[in-house]
Every structure is written in structure tokens, then in C-alpha cells.
Amino acid sequence: MNRPAEFEAPTASVRGLLEKLGEGRLSVRDRLAIPPQEMPAQDPAARRGNMDEVALGYSEEQARLEALRCLQCKNAPCIASCPVGIDIPGFIAEIAAGRYAESLAVLKKSNLFPAICGRVCPQEVQCQATCTVGKSLKSLDKAVSIGRLERFAADRERESGRLEVPAVKPATGKxxxxxxxxxxxxxxxxxxxxxxxxxxxxxxxxxxxxxxxxxxxxxxxxxxxxxxxxxxxxxxxxxxxxxxxxxxxxxxxxxxxRDGFAAVFIGSGAGLPKFMDIPGENLIGVFSANEYLTRSNLMRAYDLQHADTPIFKAKRMAVLGGGNVAMDAARTAVRMGAEKVFLVYRRTEREMPARVEEVAHAREEGVVFRFLESPTRILGDERKRVTGMECLSYTLGDPDASGRRSPVAVPGSEHLLDVDAVIVAIGNESxxxxxxxxxxxxxxxxxxxxxxxxxxxxxxxxxxxxxxxxxxxxxILAMGEGRRAAAxxxxxxxxx
Ligand SMILES: Cc1cc2nc3c(=O)[nH]c(=O)nc-3n(C[C@H](O)[C@H](O)[C@H](O)COP(=O)(O)OP(=O)(O)OC[C@H]3O[C@@H](n4cnc5c(N)ncnc54)[C@H](O)[C@@H]3O)c2cc1C
Structure with a gap:
């Protein structure tokens, strides 16, 4: 799926815009008239059956068009809303000019891992949320796709096969x-x-x-x-x-x-999964998302031909939660062959913390969202295997400490959901x-x-x-913290 490393010649439409840019004639109106570039993605039906990357990345033409949408604002509100303060207009201007190595150099001054952040950062609530283009066009969806451009610049280097190794100062002996x-x-x-x-x-x-x-x-x-x-x-x-x-x-x-280290940095993460604390959580067929995803990713259970790591195969699965972890678990379950995957969340889509793009991808892949619902107990048979889940319906009440409207149970609304496995994805702690x-x-x-x-x-x-x-x-926040402590x-x- 990788795009060719050699540069493509700009098409007439990009050439026209670039000529205007070179002559200082590219107006704000011209920039705002360029349509936002959609990210090409694998076909949903095909990707249900493979683990390949879903988002395919911009072509050079798309990247340059998207970069030309950036207004190069002097006050650059996007920089202030990036947790590591990337010079966003700076790296985007280099892409527009076709100078990709220079673009990556600008990115790497603030962000060591742009190929990663370009893929997983929640830009829509960070840099893109304050983008002047989005505001001018009165739609956040039309903000400049900063993350996709970051990914583009980083991928150009990756596809060239070069591995950039940062310079190291002479050894301090520490x-x-x-x-x-x-x-x-x-x-x-x-x-x-x-x-x-x-x-x-x-x-x-x-x-x-x-x-x-x-x-x-x-x-x-x-x-x-x-x-x-x-x-x-x-x-x-x-x-x-x-x-x-x-x-x-x-x-x-x-x-x-004893071992002679002069200092220690602890970056041990939050890998301990939380559970619901409801009856039935010890039944066979109930997992934390961490365990399920670790088996699939780290232990490569999905790679049926080359790994014999066991992973629970279910026909009808419920995933509990509404964050990125829940989306990843649900979409993995789809790829592991579950016929029906329900995403059970006790608030509505508006309150879900998962990235909008992940929710859209999950839906395209057939995940069924069940909002305003939460389990009260998990049911099992005499062999202690999951046979279903009893749920309550909810409505939304006043905002809670997180600022989101709190879920309120509807008395007497108990009902059954027919599932044979449950993945709990309601958060992690240290x-x-x-x-x-x-x-x-x-x-x-x-x-x-x-x-x-x-x-x-x-x-x-x-x-x-x-x-x-x-x-x-x-x-990105974890990287920023690591860098601050290293300094x-x-x-x-x-x-x-
Ligand atoms: C499924 C999932 C999806 C996510 N999706 C996104 C996303 O799309 N975008 C986003 O920005 N964030 C996402 N996050 C959150 C993000 O991954 C974390 O915030 C980030 O990885 C935290 O980094 P960290 O370095 O602090 O810890 P971690 O990435 O958790 O790494 C900690 C490491 O420390 C090791 N460790 C722990 N204890 C010890 C010990 N005692 N001795 C030695 N090693 C130890 C662990 O094995 C682990 O490898 C997601 C998280 C999960 C679980």
C-alpha cells in the first residue's frame, strides 16, 4: 500500500496555485477555496479481513493542496494548542513548497516521532480545533488537516529507506x-x-x-x-x-x-485495567481490553498462520466503553471474525472520548453502537461461559466533574443482550x-x-x-513529559 518514494510532478491545478504563491498573489480567498483533502482509506469490506493500515496517507498532490490551504497566520493559534509547540505553519509551508526533508526537520525540532503522532494524535481537539481555516469556514471538519500533513512529511523519509539518527555529543561517562x-x-x-x-x-x-x-x-x-x-x-x-x-x-x-546509574526516569505508564465490578466478570469470555489487545498485537494472535497465541473467538461480542481503547478492541474483534460486535456506552456519541475518525471507521466496519446503556451483570451457563449480559437503559442528567452530562439509570429498564464474550474497556490506572x-x-x-x-x-x-x-x-503528552524530565x-x- 506504500506510495512510491519518487516525487510526482504537480498537476496543473497545483502548479497554478504554486505560481500564484511564488508571485505573492495567493490570496486568503484562494486558499480558502481549495477543497479540504480527504484521506484515502482501505475499503471497509476488505479491511474487516486484514490488519493492514486503514488510512493510506496523502498523495503528493493532495498534501501540497492541503498545505496550500494553511493561511500561515502570524499569531498561529495552532502552535499554542499543540502540546509540544510544533511550528505548524513552518512545516506546512515547506510541504507546500515541495521541500519535504526541510518540513520534517521543522517537525523534528519539537516532536521526535512525527510518523507516530501524525497517525494517533487527537489533532481535532488540539491544533486543528483552533485552526483559523476551520473557524473561517465555520466547520471544524474543514480545518487544515495538520496531522495528515505531519504524517505525509514523516512518511516521505520512511519510504526513502533512510534512517535519520540524531547526533550524539561526546560521552559524559554518566x-x-x-x-x-x-x-x-x-x-x-x-x-x-x-x-x-x-x-x-x-x-x-x-x-x-x-x-x-x-x-x-x-x-x-x-x-x-x-x-x-x-x-x-x-x-x-x-x-x-x-x-x-x-x-x-x-x-x-x-x-x-548498586548499579551505578546517576539518575532514573520512570515512564511505566497506566497498564492496569479497571473493571466494572459487577456480577459475572469472572466468567470465561470476559476480558480487559488490555489483555485482548496484547494477545492480538504483541503476541500476534491475529497472525493465524505464523503464531499459535490463543485468543478467545466469539460470535457476538460486547465491548464496554467509549474511548480509543474501546474502539481498538471492537475493531480488532471484527478482524478476529466476530459476527456481531456491540459497543455499549452509557452516554451518547457526543460524550464519547474516542477520536471522531476512529468512531467513523468502527461504524464503517460494522461495529454496532448501543448508546445510553450499561451492564448490570454478565450471565453464564453451567460451564461458566458467558451467555449474555443484562443491561439498564440510561438518560443524560446534569454535567459531572468531567464536564460531560452524567448518565442516569432508567428504573425498571433491565433487558438482555445476547453475547458470548465481553471486553471491558472502561479505563486504566497505574x-x-x-x-x-x-x-x-x-x-x-x-x-x-x-x-x-x-x-x-x-x-x-x-x-x-x-x-x-x-x-x-x-x-504526545507522554512524549512531552519524557522530554521535560530529560531536560x-x-x-x-x-x-x-
Ligand atoms: C489501546 C489504546 C489505544 C490508545 N490510542 C491512543 C491514540 O489513538 N492516541 C493517543 O494519543 N493515545 C492513545 N492511547 C494512550 C497512549 O497510548 C498513552 O497515553 C501512552 O502510550 C502513554 O505513554 P507512556 O510512555 O507513559 O506509557 P506506556 O505506553 O504505557 O509504556 C509504559 C511501558 O512501561 C513498561 N513498564 C511498566 N512497568 C514497568 C516496570 N516496573 N519495569 C519495567 N517496565 C515497566 C510497560 O510494559 C510499558 O511498555 C491509547 C492507549 C491504549 C491502551
Missing amino acids: RVAVVGSGPAGLAAAADLAKEGHAVTIFEAFHKPGGVMIYGIPEFRLPKDIVGREIEALEQMGVEIRTNFLVGRTRSLKDLLD HPLLLQTNPEIAVSRRGNIITDETGKTSMDRVYAGGDIVLGAATV SINRLLAEE
Whole structure:
């Protein structure tokens, strides 16, 4: 599905716009008249049966047209609403001019992993939400597709086969440990290695990448993209030790006092799934989304010809929740052959935290959305296998602490949903192990590590960031946190 690496000649329509641009005659009106470019995608019927990436990426023609829609605003509200402050008009102007390597260089100043963020960042509630084009055309859908352009610039380099390895300063002789290899840990490791420190990442799983490898499915984020970022890190000299559980294999104190690390960054994520706490959750056929997705992605259960990892095959599945994790689980279940997949959510589509694009893709793939509904118990047979789910109907009441209207149960509305498996995707929290074995680290009531504005924890020389600090958040926020803590560690080590 990859597009050819060689450049395509611009068509007459793009040439005309570029000529105007070159002569300084491309007006705001011209830019606003360019139609928003749709992202080509795999046909829904075909993709139900494969794990290939759904969104196919812009052609060069589309990318340049989309880039020419950007008004290059002086005040650039998009930059202020990007969590890592990317120079968005800057990288887009380079695409419009056909200078893709330069565009990527602008992106990489603020974002180490644009091919990843271009695919999974919730741009519609960040940079694109404040885009002047969207506001001028009175429709958020018509904002410049910043994420798709970011992906385009990053993919041009990937398709060329080049692997850009950032320069590393001379060795300082100081060692830093990074716990966890998700986006927070990888971003911290990159910035620490650039400074010349010897970095070791300790990862509990057998493969690095965190949620980007074990949680987000291949059809949204191809694993070779994450693999390339990890390869670049290794070429910078970062050592990755997998199957290493900090807190069990070694304590944080051991790393600092016995193993010679001068500082530690914790980016251990929020990998502990929450459950509903309703009768029947222990029946055979009830899973957390984490387990289901880990079996499919990390353990490659979907790859029936090459892996013999068991995964529960069901005919009628219910997925509980309304976030990205729920969408990923439901869409994976479709690909694993479930005949009917219900997405059960106790509010309405408007309150769902999942990305709009993911909801649309799930619907196209046949996922049936059941709003204003939530289970009260899961039913099983004498062999303890799921046979159905009892649900209540809901209406919406006043807004709750999250600002969304709260679900209110309708008394007497009990009804049955005929399913033979249930996937619970109602959120994750931090795993207690690392924190139980290191009581020096202060945590919040919800079990998240408390840090100061530099990313430092209550333990000397120990920093933290990403989901373990923020609670389940986003890839870009985790990266930003990793970079902030790395900058603090770099300062600390420079002073010694
Ligand atoms: C299914 C799913 C879909 C998502 N979709 C999106 C999306 O579309 N867009 C988006 O922006 N965000 C999405 N998110 C959220 C995003 O993936 C997370 O916010 C992000 O990965 C957090 O990064 P992190 O580095 O803090 O932790 P993680 O990515 O969770 O990585 C933590 C790593 O630490 C390891 N670890 C944990 N404890 C230890 C230990 N004691 N010793 C050694 N290693 C340890 C874990 O094995 C893991 O590999 C999704 C999350 C899930 C679960």
C-alpha cells in the first residue's frame, strides 16, 4: 500500500496555485477555496479481513493542496494548542513548497516521532480545533488537516529507506536508567542520549514500545514505524533490556546505589485495567481490553498462520466503553471474525472520548453502537461461559466533574443482550508494583506519581512522566513529559 518514494510532478491545478504563491498573489480567498483533502482509506469490506493500515496517507498532490490551504497566520493559534509547540505553519509551508526533508526537520525540532503522532494524535481537539481555516469556514471538519500533513512529511523519509539518527555529543561517562519503553521513556532516552549520557531502558515486556506496540493495533499504527524509532535510538547507543521488571528484578534504589546509574526516569505508564465490578466478570469470555489487545498485537494472535497465541473467538461480542481503547478492541474483534460486535456506552456519541475518525471507521466496519446503556451483570451457563449480559437503559442528567452530562439509570429498564464474550474497556490506572516496592515515591490518591514542574519525584535523582504521572493520557503528552524530565536530568548531571 506504500506510495512510491519518487516525487510526482504537480498537476496543473497545483502548479497554478504554486505560481500564484511564488508571485505573492495567493490570496486568503484562494486558499480558502481549495477543497479540504480527504484521506484515502482501505475499503471497509476488505479491511474487516486484514490488519493492514486503514488510512493510506496523502498523495503528493493532495498534501501540497492541503498545505496550500494553511493561511500561515502570524499569531498561529495552532502552535499554542499543540502540546509540544510544533511550528505548524513552518512545516506546512515547506510541504507546500515541495521541500519535504526541510518540513520534517521543522517537525523534528519539537516532536521526535512525527510518523507516530501524525497517525494517533487527537489533532481535532488540539491544533486543528483552533485552526483559523476551520473557524473561517465555520466547520471544524474543514480545518487544515495538520496531522495528515505531519504524517505525509514523516512518511516521505520512511519510504526513502533512510534512517535519520540524531547526533550524539561526546560521552559524559554518566549512566541514566529509563523504566518503561513507551513514548515517555523513548523520548526521554533520546534526549538523554543526545547529551552524551549512557542510557539503559528497562522494559517489562519482551518487546519495547509500550502501548504503541502492545495496545494500538497494526491497522492504526504499523509496528515497523515504532520499530524504526527504536532502531534509531539503538544506533544512538541506547541499550534496551527487555523482560526486566523494575520493582521485582531490581528496585529503584538498587539501580541508583548498586548499579551505578546517576539518575532514573520512570515512564511505566497506566497498564492496569479497571473493571466494572459487577456480577459475572469472572466468567470465561470476559476480558480487559488490555489483555485482548496484547494477545492480538504483541503476541500476534491475529497472525493465524505464523503464531499459535490463543485468543478467545466469539460470535457476538460486547465491548464496554467509549474511548480509543474501546474502539481498538471492537475493531480488532471484527478482524478476529466476530459476527456481531456491540459497543455499549452509557452516554451518547457526543460524550464519547474516542477520536471522531476512529468512531467513523468502527461504524464503517460494522461495529454496532448501543448508546445510553450499561451492564448490570454478565450471565453464564453451567460451564461458566458467558451467555449474555443484562443491561439498564440510561438518560443524560446534569454535567459531572468531567464536564460531560452524567448518565442516569432508567428504573425498571433491565433487558438482555445476547453475547458470548465481553471486553471491558472502561479505563486504566497505574500498576502498583513499582510503587509498592519503592515507598519513597509519593503518589496521589489515584496512584499516579507526584512530580514537581521539572518532572522530579519525591525521591532524590528519580524523575517521572507520561501516563504514570498524568493518568491514562495521550502519546504526545507522554512524549512531552519524557522530554521535560530529560531536560531536568541533563541539567542536574551537567552541574556535577
Ligand atoms: C489501546 C489504546 C489505544 C490508545 N490510542 C491512543 C491514540 O489513538 N492516541 C493517543 O494519543 N493515545 C492513545 N492511547 C494512550 C497512549 O497510548 C498513552 O497515553 C501512552 O502510550 C502513554 O505513554 P507512556 O510512555 O507513559 O506509557 P506506556 O505506553 O504505557 O509504556 C509504559 C511501558 O512501561 C513498561 N513498564 C511498566 N512497568 C514497568 C516496570 N516496573 N519495569 C519495567 N517496565 C515497566 C510497560 O510494559 C510499558 O511498555 C491509547 C492507549 C491504549 C491502551
